[in-house]
Amino acid sequence: MKKYDFSKIEKKWQGEWKKSGIYEPSLKSGKTAKRKPFYNLMMFPYPSAEGLHVGNMYAFVGSDIYGRFKRMEGYDVFEPIGLDGFGIHSENYAIKVGMHPLAQSKISEKRFYKQLEMIGNGFSWNERVETYNPNYYRWTQWVFIEMWKRGLAYRKKQAVNWCPSCKTVLADEQVVGGACERCSSKVIKKELEQWSFRITRYADKLLKNLDHIDWSERVKIAQRNWIGKSEGTEIEFKISNSTKTLKVFTTRPDTLFGATYMVVAPEHEIISNFKFQISNYNEVEKYVKASREKSEEERVENKEKTGVELKGIKAINPANKKEIPIFAADYVLSGYGTGAIMAVPAHDERDFDFAKKFNLPIVVVISNGKTSESLTEAYIGDGELVNSGELNGLSVEDAKRKITNYVGGKFTTQFRLRDWVLSRQRYWGAPIPMIYCEACARLGMGEQKEMPGWYAEKEKNLPVLLPKVKEFRPKGKDESPLASVKSFYKVQCPVCKNDARRETDVSDTFLDSAWYFLRYPSVSDTKHAWNNSITKQWLPVNMYIGGAEHSVLHLLYSRFVTMVFKDAGLIDFEEPFTRFRAHGLLIKEGAKMSKSKGNVVNPDEYIKRFGADTLRTNLMFLAPFEQGGDFRDAGLIGVARFIERVWRLGQTVIEKKNKKPLCERAIHKAVKKVTEDIESLQYNTAISALMICLNEIEGKEVSVKEFELFLQLLAPFAPHITEELWSELGNKKSIHISGWPTYDPKKIIEENFMLVVQINGKVRATVDARRGINENDAKTMALGLETIKKFINNSEIKKVVFVPNRIINFVV
RNA sequence: GCCCGGGUGGUGAAAUGGUAGACACGAGGGACUUAAAAUCCCUUGCUGGUCAAACGGCGUGCCGGUUCGAGUCCGGCCCCGGGCACCA
Secondary structure, eight states: OOOOOHHHHHHHHHHHHHHHTTTOOOTTTGGGSSSOEEEEEEOOOOTTSSSOOHHHHHHHHHHHHHHHHHHHTTOEEEOOOEEOOOSHHHHHHHHHTTOOHHHHHHHHHHHHHHHHHHTTOOOOGGGOEETTSHHHHHHHHHHHHHHHHTTOEEEEEEEEEEETTTTEEEOGGGEETTEETTTOOBOEEEEEEEEEEOGGGGHHHHHHGGGTSEEOHHHHHHHHHHHOEEEEEEEEEEETTSSOEEEEEESOGGGGGGOOEEEEOTTOHHHHHTTTTOTTHHHHHHHHHHHHHSBHHHHHHOOSOOOEEEEEEEEEOTTTOOEEEEEEOTTSOTTSTTSEEEEOGGGOHHHHHHHHHHTOOOOOOBOSSOOTTTOOSOOOSOOBBOSSGGGTTOBHHHHHHHHHHHTTOEEEEEESOOOEEOEEOSSSSOBOOEEEOHHHHHTTOSSBTTBTTEEEOOGGGOOOOOOOOSOOSOOSSSSOGGGGOHHHHEEEOTTTOSEEEEOOOEEOHHHHHTSHHHHGGGTTOSSSSSOHHHHHHHOSBSEEEEEGGGTTTHHHHHHHHHHHHHHTTSOSOSOSBSEEEEEOEEEETTEEOOTTTTOOOOHHHHHHHHOHHHHHHHHHHSSOTTTEEEOOSTTHHHHHHHHHHHHHHHHHHHHHOOOSOOOHHHHHHHHHHHHHHHHTTOHHHHHHHHHHHHHHHTTSOOOHHHHHHHHHHHTTTSHHHHHHHHHHTTOOSOGGGSOOOOOOHHHHOOSEEEEEEEETTEEEEEEEEETTOOHHHHHHHHHTSHHHHHHHTTOOOOEEEEETTTEEEEEO
16 A cells, blocks of 8 residues: 655645646636635734744644635635734844844745745745835835825824833833833833824724624724723813813713812823922922833832822812812823823722822712721722712712713713834834925924924835845934934935935834735735725635734734725725634643743644644644644644544545445535534534544445545645545546535434433433434333333323433423 | 633543533553554543442532523632733
8 A cells, every 4th residue: 555655745735736826816807707706814924033833833724724615615715925024023033143134034034935835825825925025115105104194194202112122112002011012121111202103093993893893702802992992071170279270081070079189190281381389399390200210010010109299289179169189190191081180089999099198088979888987998889979969869870960061071082092103213124204304394394284394205216215234233222223324314305405314213013014915915016005906806804813912913003004094095995804713822831832931842843754734633633723722742643643544545445446425424424514613713623523534434435426525624624635635536626626515414314313311300311212203202212211110110200301302301 | 900711531622501521642451463663443530339240329610599401501709821900
């Protein structure tokens, strides 16, 4: 019998597939072609580390299986791949290995594409995208300009997240628990002028659309939380002896009578506006400075409240007209609401802590059985209003409405979501295509009134090429290394022709990946970011599979960018990904795979030892795909045996060429199960169904037709071996475009089944019964059993529960 | 603290409210072999019982409930993994 030489077979078919182009869809004809387009997308990798690890492969194979399934179902599947190679991650790696990022990118590219080929995915290789490639980032820059044109890109001095180790600004979404997402250094706040995108303008739509898109629920929940909508009231507090007011946002206006003091964020403008009225201004200034220098983590770690009173000014509670003190404290955030709050210590935990520490009055206004004196913690719950004048006796809900109207408050909505800070003070990214002219700025000239002096680079001048420079390392001077490259930044003002300066920051990597799915099918179009006719046929993406860690980064940014393009009339859909599924995390010995832990598994050696087909199938077999699991060598051997057995059975089938179908039921059962399981990404049970099927048909006289059906079911998981056996059986066309098997429900039904006989819900016997047996016959049959007779023992049968084709239960 | 997952044999896991542990790994036993590897067959939740069995009891993190019947539904708790976190 011929030996199963997987490395030869896999190499052979990978070559054949490339040659025949079976994974290249007809992008241009798309919908007019016989096969319907299906855009099957997976998240492209950062080519930064030593190569793909088995966790990447897990994600890609899981996505590929779905794509292969759809292709066999008759869709024209587009499954592109590329490299998200711009950005800090890749740059840091290049620095670490002492290479220039550009040179390193070429090395990584080769290695990654080779590895990606080895895993046997049905990639559409002709449409690769590398984000660091000028003919790609040219359009990333164009995207920036489109944002700018619509007033969605702006530059502003603001407190931003700064990573002292990466020496750059980070977006809110890139700060994880007060630390840098990439290097885990503590992030500090810095006042800098930065480019941002107004993603907050789309907060409502980003939230609302979540209700109708077919995405993994956990990702939708993460986005909902991140966007963080809360409904409340804006109330103005008068400042004594002043015409100025202090505005607050609160979700609990009903507790207004309990507001015994106010707090503003250290950055609040009231501090400088009342500089001369604040008698302890020096002390206040000291506090403001200290809190600014605190790292995010220090603020988070230390929940002990700090603050300082703004002595000399008071606010007036509009409900009871009492004068109350104003504090500055860093537990109030400048970026949320109005940056100021009314503090109700009796009914807010944070205010309670602060009031206790600073000895401030606590007034209970929602009845909860405690008095203001006996309260030991803030009461957040519902109740009837007390100590609240006319509001007494009202419910929380009624009081909210009444008091808001009474004090002239405004019902508003606040979002937790912040604008997307886009500038990065690094080298390896797409230069932001903007030009600043001081002369024009002085005259108030520029493309946008609120930002004098700024001009977007002309489209014909794109790309603004990233110059190849020796000094590419971050300098830590709040500016990019490009700020020292005169030939890069020195330009002529496009309007007044005076000397002008090009923006030297580069854009966040997440801008590169926010629109790449639009580029893939249109890579051949050199004149546009995307080709309208192709885009109409192929987008939005039908199925997107990727990691849940991108819930509030890439997946949110992509939705935002898509919405902007839709509103601009550039595309005709609003959501980029019709379906999104988050795969689980592949871990190793209970821990996340990471280089620092030294538990990264390289797939190459496994492919070498067992073959890609075995590794693919094993990865999908070890646990439910959407749950993830622990990668161990142990299970591999089981799958390797299974694949070997398929090979041996294949050889017998080829030799004997049986025509008579003898295994129909086993095969049809497998068709049903595998079809349903792949559609719902339950690959582990699909594989188990194939194993059960093989166990049944092995050793029997399997017909060629039956075995072919089996191969087709296995093909998405093990594309090479199935293709080899398929072709040895004499098929000329590839198995991967051979169609998906259907089953005949009649052939699955078995004539007999095991009738379970229970007494009081306990299984007491089983008996072989005819399918479709009625209650009476089942009863007679069951009562005739010796064991049942014994258990019933002449007791009265009170009730009989009969579930057709399953159980009969006697209640005695 | 809040929001998601999850807790089932020695292990990975499976189970429309209807025989818990499919499938696989591991382990034990056997066949083949001079031997080993590979392959094939049998056993394998715990426990009582017995030479063996028949036949029982107990079992899905814990406590309670609904139901003829609960891993699955409801209420309350504990533990593990992940995310968010002073968002007013």
